[in-house]
Every structure is written in C-alpha cells, then in structure tokens.
Amino acid sequence: MSTESGGRTPITYASAGVDVEAGDRAVELMKSHVQATHSARVMGGFGSFAGLFDASELKRLPKPLLATSTDGVGTKVAIAQAMDIHDTIGFDLVGMVVDDIVVAGAKPLFMTDYIACGKVDPARIAGIVSGVAKACAETGTALIGGETAEHPGLLGEREYDVAGAATGVVDASAVLGPERARAGDVVIGMASSGIHSNGYSLVRRVVSEAGWSYDREVAEFGRTLGEELLEPTKLYTAPCLHLVEQLNGDPASAEISPEAAVRGFSHVTGGGLAANLARVLPAGLLATVDRSTWEWPQVFRTVAELGRVPQADLERTLNLGVGMVAVVAADRADEAVRLLQESGESAWVMGTVAAYREEDVAGAGEDFVQGAKGVDGGGVLLTGAYAQ
Numbered sequence: 001m002s003t004e005s006g007g008r009t010p011i012t013y014a015s016a017g018v019d020v021e022a023g024d025r026a027v028e029l030m031k032s033h034v035q036a037t038h039s040a041r042v043m044g045g046f047g048s049f050a051g052l053f054d055a056s057e058l059k060r061l062p063k064p065l066l067a068t069s070t071d072g073v074g075t076k077v078a079i080a081q082a083m084d085i086h087d088t089i090g091f092d093l094v095g096m097v098v099d100d101i102v103v104a105g106a107k108p109l110f111m112t113d114y115i116a117c118g119k120v121d122p123a124r125i126a127g128i129v130s131g132v133a134k135a136c137a138e139t140g141t142a143l144i145g146g147e148t149a150e151h152p153g154l155l156g157e158r159e160y161d162v163a164g165a166a167t168g169v170v171d172a173s174a175v176l177g178p179e180r181a182r183a184g185d186v187v188i189g190m191a192s193s194g195i196h197s198n199g200y201s202l203v204r205r206v207v208s209e210a211g212w213s214y215d216r217e218v219a220e221f222g223r224t225l226g227e228e229l230l231e232p233t234k235l236y237t238a239p240c241l242h243l244v245e246q247l248n249g250d251p252a253s254a255e256i257s258p259e260a261a262v263r264g265f266s267h268v269t270g271g272g273l274a275a276n277l278a279r280v281l282p283a284g285l286l287a288t289v290d291r292s293t294w295e296w297p298q299v300f301r302t303v304a305e306l307g308r309v310p311q312a313d314l315e316r317t318l319n320l321g322v323g324m325v326a327v328v329a330a331d332r333a334d335e336a337v338r339l340l341q342e343s344g345e346s347a348w349v350m351g352t353v354a355a356y357r358e359e360d361v362a363g364a365g366e367d368f369v370q371g372a373k374g375v376d377g378g379g380v381l382l383t384g385a386y387a388q
Contacts, residue, residue, distance in 0.1 A: 052144070055109075062171055063172035064169050065169065065172050065175065067101045068165065068166065069098075069100040069166055070097060071096040071163070072162055072164070073089055073096060073162060074197055074198065075200040075204060076197055076229075079204070079214060079229050079230055081158055081160070082226065083215070083226040085227075086128050087127045089162060090130065090131025090132030090162075091135040091232035091235065094111065094132060094164070094166075094235065095234065096164075098111065098139050098237055099235065099236050100267050101167075102236065102265060103176065103264065104170055104175055105170045105176035105248075106169055106170035107168050108140065108141040108168040109141065109142065111141050111142070111143055111167075113147075113163070114147045115128060115146070115147070115148045115162050116151050117149070117150060117159065117161075118155035118157045121158075125148055132146075135235060140238070174248065174260075176244070177264050178280055178281055178282040178378070180264055181264060181280070181327055181353060182353070183285060183354050184330050184353065184354070185263055185327050185329060185352070187325060187326075187352065188327075188336055188350065189293070189347065190239075190322065190324040190346065190347050191234075191294075191322065192268070192321055193233065193323070194228065194297065194299055195231070195319070196233040196269070198269050198317070199270070202313075203318075205307070206306050206307030210306045212306070214226030218302070221299070231299075236345070239340055239343035242343055243326065243339050247261040247262050248261060261328055261331075262326060262336070263327040263329070264326075265280070265326050266324070266325040266327075267324055269319075272320070273322050274289070274368075275369050277380045278371055278378055279371075279377050280327065281327070281377050281380070282377060283371075283378060284356050285379070286353070286354055286379040286380070287352070287353050287379070288354065289350050289383070290383055294321055294322065294348065295321070295387040296320055296386055300318060312366040315382065320386075327353065333349055356378065367381060367382045
C-alpha cells in the first residue's frame with residue numbers, strides 16, 4: 001500500500017518532533033556516568049530493557065524487607081532551565097528519593113530515573129544524568145536503569161521534568177519509625193544545604209514579583225540568585241546509616257531490640273519541619289522544638305524579606321535550614337551529635353519528646369502541628385524565636 005497521499009509530504013517520526021538519533025547520542029554521552037555507579041551486583045549490560053540487581057546479600061538478614069520511594073524535584077527544574085545549569089538537578093532527585101528510604105533505616109540498593117523533555121539535547125540530558133549518577137555513587141546506590149522520553153507539543157524544546165524511584169533493604173527487626181519513639185527522647189537537627197527541592201513555587205513567585213532575574217548578583221550569597229537557588233539538596237544517606245550502625249547495631253549478627261537508641265529520622269521536605277517530624281511520632285507524644293537553637297541561612301531570610309512572606313507560611317513550606325531530623329534516646333544524644341559531626345554534618349540538639357498534654361499546646365495556634373499527610377501521628381510544638 002502506498003504511503004503517499006495526494007502529493008503530500010510523508011510524515012515521519014522526526015518530522016513529528018522526535019529525534020531518535022539524538023536520543024541515541026544522549027545515551028552514549030551518559031553511559032560512562034551510569035556505569036560508574038555499578039558494582040558486581042549489577043547484572044547484565046548497559047541498555048537492557050530492565051535493570052537486574054543481584055540480591056544475594058539480602059540472605060544475610062533474618063527477615064529482609066524491601067523499601068521503595070519515588071519522587072521528582074518540582075519546579076526547581078524551571079530555574080535550572082533558565083540558568084542552563086543541569087548537572088545539579090540529579091543530586092536533588094537522588095536526595096528526594098534515597099533519603100526517604102533512609103528514614104525507615106533502609107540501605108539504598110538501586111535506582112532508576114525518568115526524564116521527559118520537549119526536545120532531546122544530548123549534552124543537556126547527559127548533564128542531568130551525570131548529576132544523578134554522581135549522587136548515586138555518593139550514596140552507594142546503583143543507577144541500573146532509566147528512560148528519556150521526547151514529548152514535542154507537550155513540553156517546550158528547552159523544557160524537561162525528572163522523576164526517579166529507588167529501592168533499599170532493611171531487616172524487619174531494624175525498621176525505624178513512630179513505634180520506637182519514647183517520652184524523654186531527644187530531637188537532633190541536621191543542617192540543610194539550602195532550599196533543597198521543595199517550595200520553589202513560592203520562591204519563584206517571590207522572585208518574579210520582586211522583578212529579580214536569576215543572573216542577578218547577590219552580595220549576601222557571594223554568587224548569583226540562580227546559583228544560590230540551584231544549590232543541590234544535601235545527601236544524608238551515609239551519615240544517617242552510619243549513625244544507625246553505630247548506635248543500633250547490625251541485625252545480621254543480633255536482633256535489634258525496640259530500645260535501639262536511634263528511634264527514627266524525618267526527612268524535611270514538603271510541609272516543613274513540624275509536619276514531617278509529626279509523621280514519625282506516634283499519637284500521644286509531643287516534640288517541642290526550640291527555634292532559638294539555629295539560625296536561618298541567608299537564602300531563607302532573602303525570600304522572607306523580598307516577598308514579605310509570613311513566618312507561619314515559611315515554616316509549612318520550606319526547610320528553613322533543617323534538612324533531616326533524628327529522634328534518639330536521651331542517654332545517647334551527645335554521642336549521636338558527635339557521630340553526625342564526625343561524618344561532616346552540622347548537627348545539634350533542637351528539642352525533646354514528652355507525653356502529649358492539652359495544656360502544653362493550648363493557644364499555640366500555628367506553632368502546633370499534629371499529624372500530617374494523612375498520618376494520625378504525634379504533635380510538634382515550635383517555641384521561641386529563631387537565632388539572629
């Protein structure tokens with residue numbers, strides 16, 4: 001049957017806006033970055049339909065549980081596109097998915113990524129994946145698969161979005177979570193590297209309303225606004241897993257008791273500190289967090305002042321300088337802070353956990369949060385004023 005019709009030019013995949021050859025070039029450019037994350041546990045060659053991972057190591061655990069998480073980096077990609085800087089977004093993506101796994105005490109094993117774009121620019125795609133691969137290497141996570149999809153007509157030629165999913169493992173006896181928390185526990189904060197990957201719709205609106213450009217030099221930052229906003233999400237994987245190993249022990253050699261010193265972690269993402277901490281506390285417990293124990297990094301001050309954003313709105317949108325929180329037994333708190341600091345973290349005691357009492361939160365208003373994101377959990381009360 002003829003493919004010609006009435007003298008019209010035949011329509012090809014390329015003329016429809018999809019460049020298969022560009023996609024192949026992108027794969028070749030990213031290949032070495034991806035393979036650098038592989039160990040002997042990654043089976044099969046690069047470019048397989050499915051990634052294969054040797055899970056034999058799971059046999060050392062009495063009852064291994066698989067943990068999984070998936071996420072993206074939100075509208076932060078719009079700033080990367082405006083600045084034409086693409087190798088940092090990958091760190092954001094890995095941080096968002098891998099450190100959610102760590103909250104359960106799980107060790108990440110492997111990850112896959114997905115990039116949707118309006119038009120494949122091989123160098124740009126390879127830059128994105130290089131960032132993902134470097135972050136995977138830093139967290140001990142194999143990047144075993146991915147997909148780049150060209151969506152002409154749906155996304156502009158320079159537009160893209162990214163998503164990823166990771167899988168990890170934790171023994172059933174070592175799972176961290178609300179059921180481990182106790183009255184008397186201590187809350188330890190770990191500093192963020194900046195805004196990370198949440199709240200950029202607010203940040204971008206503030207910047208737009210102020211008429212600032214991303215290439216504007218900001219003396220307080222010592223670099224451009226765009227460079228500051230693209231500061232990659234901090235990866236807490238290694239320090240948190242090291243803390244668990246040192247304080248809770250190895251479930252492969254001895255069962256971990258409910259009294260293990262590290263009770264849980266809270267990854268401070270969308271919703272801010274209080275809402276995310278409340279998710280890892282059981283109903284009946286209240287964490288009181290003292291704002292005076294830390295100072296906002298300059299980027300948060302700038303956003304607040306530039307947009308006249310109310311403090312309560314900032315607290316339920318941005319991390320405000322705290323990217324991860326640990327809940328630990330009081331008698332091991334000093335040791336936990338020391339271990340985290342030795343791992344390169346800026347860590348400090350920021351609060352305590354006690355039995356929930358109505359009189360403690362009466363009149364607290366927006367300073368008090370109970371449960372969040374569908375979890376009927378504990379409460380968090382923010383007190384005091386931030387350090388200046």
